[in-house]
Amino acid sequence: GKGHIRYNTELIEYQQDDLGVTATIINRETGTKEKIRSNYLVAADGAKSTIRQYTKIPTTGRGVVGGHYINIYFQADLSRFLKPSQFGWIQILNPEVFGALITVNNRDEWIYHVAYNPSNGESPEDFSEERCCEIIKKAIGVSNLDIVIFSILPWEAAEQTATRFQDNRVFLIGDAAHLMPPTGGFGSNTGIQDAHNLAWKLAAVIHKQAHPRLLQTYHDERHYAVELTTKYASDLLFSVIKKGVSTLNSMDHTAVTVGYKYNSTAIIEENSDTPHRMDQLELNGRPGTRAPHMWLKYQGKCISTLDLIGENFILFTGKDNSLWRTAARNVSSHLGVPINVYSISLQGDCVECENSWEAVYDVTSQGAVLIRPDGFVAWRTKEE
Structure with a gap:
């Protein structure tokens, strides 16, 4: 059947039994609660995942690894400065301000990331709308700019991976399962890959084409790939801010994104003595790897x-x-x-x-x- 998207809706609790999951959701605008019965629950509820906390699955990783940031989401017509250039992300460095400008629609909606340092007594409370407007004007380099601030939110670059991506009928995907620094741009790819891996398996089990054991291969396949990617993103950040020595600088970015190999009962391995290389992209039809393009x-x-x-x-x-x-x-x-x-x-x-x-x-x-x-x-x- 078709899926339904509910806005302003929060999952507040769930119970699972041998036959399915009963979730309680609440409409945040009306306060109306509703129970939903389903075969499975996919936790795609982000970095502060309520569902992951509910599962009590622990996490591993280095925690906050790269400083503290303020995310300023704002509206301003910057088209006159940018014609005809298009970009996704640009770093702005001048004597007064240092940060990154990220496009939302490449016209009048933007996000500006600026760092702050708690060890110097700075905190998110210091970033009033007025101060954020000043920061944006200094970054853009003009004093007369009409700015509307939509939100001002703090965030931290973190490395954290759930030890298990499955709790019986509940599956963690995306930021609910793993957090990594933005260096390298691996976060979205990794979350989409989780969903891609899980979706066809859920469909096969629900349509009675496969035994529910197939679902266990989601964790078996994705956890290793995620740990590798998360560590690489952190190592890249450390090498940028000189906090440590990167052990993976010889690796190829594309190999990290698409070159890993799955090992599980959903793959029929070949008898091979040669290990799969991860430091360069090597896709040649080997079981467990992505089918190569031609x-x-x-x-x-x-x-x-x-x-x-x-x-x-x-x-x-x-x-x-x-x-x-x-x-x-x-x-x-x-x-x-x-x-x-x-x-x-x-x-x-x-x-x-x-x-x-x-x-x-x-x-x-x-x-x-x-x-x-x-x-x-x-x-x-x-x-x-």
């Missing part, structure tokens, strides 16, 4: 292998794939799990544009690769 011609259009990934499992094969098609059809009807089969060859459903799929996915012409709905390789065989 260009294909499909139904008259040029697309990426990644464009075929989505709702169902996918089986990529070479040109002689009638046996694979039959096998996929049998497995699909036996398990009730849809599998899309694509033959990649000069005569197949998908025609190679630049690279040979055998080289990109490290298989022979008789090989096959099974890809999960989240785009990770579940299994590979190099021959038939």
Whole structure:
């Protein structure tokens, strides 16, 4: 069914039993309480997650690692200063003020981050609307600017990871599961990856296509990837502010974002003596890693292998794939799990544009690769 988004609504408590979760929500405007019964509860309620506190799952990590900041969300028409440049984030440094300007709509809504130092007696209370307007004017470099302040909120760069991402029928994702400094820009990616990993598993279990044990692989797969990313973001921050020595500077940013490998019962491992490298991006169809991109011609259009990934499992094969098609059809009807089969060859459903799929996915012409709905390789065989 369709999802419903409720605004001004807070989850205040929940109970779980063997069959599901009963949550109590309250409308903050009317005070009306309501009970909702569901199979599962996904805690995507941010850094101060009420649900994580309720689960009593402990966290590990270095805590506050990079100072204290004020987040000033404001309205001002800055278009005359910026034409025609577009940016997401810009650091402003001048003798009077030091901070970062972040765009909300690249026209008249912005966020300005400015640091404060509690050890010098500074506190969030020092940042009145008047002072924040002065800070923004100094940062922009003009004295006559119409500014409307929407909010002034303190925040701290922190490193914190929940020790478990699952409590029976409750799953922690995003900032509720892990906090990391903004260095490197990994926070949003990591939260979206959590959701991507969990969504297809929940769908499979709810549609009775998989045993609920599949849901345990969410923690098994994501926790390691998150710990690695969180540590890297902190190390980057330390190397910037010289608080410590970064041990990961040799790593590639893209490898941290998309190059990790999952290990769980939802991956059929290959017998390999070579460990997966994390210091550089190495995607070649190995089970547990992201399916690599290659260009294909499909139904008259040029697309990426990644464009075929989505709702169902996918089986990529070479040109002689009638046996694979039959096998996929049998497995699909036996398990009730849809599998899309694509033959990649000069005569197949998908025609190679630049690279040979055998080289990109490290298989022979008789090989096959099974890809999960989240785009990770579940299994590979190099021959038939």
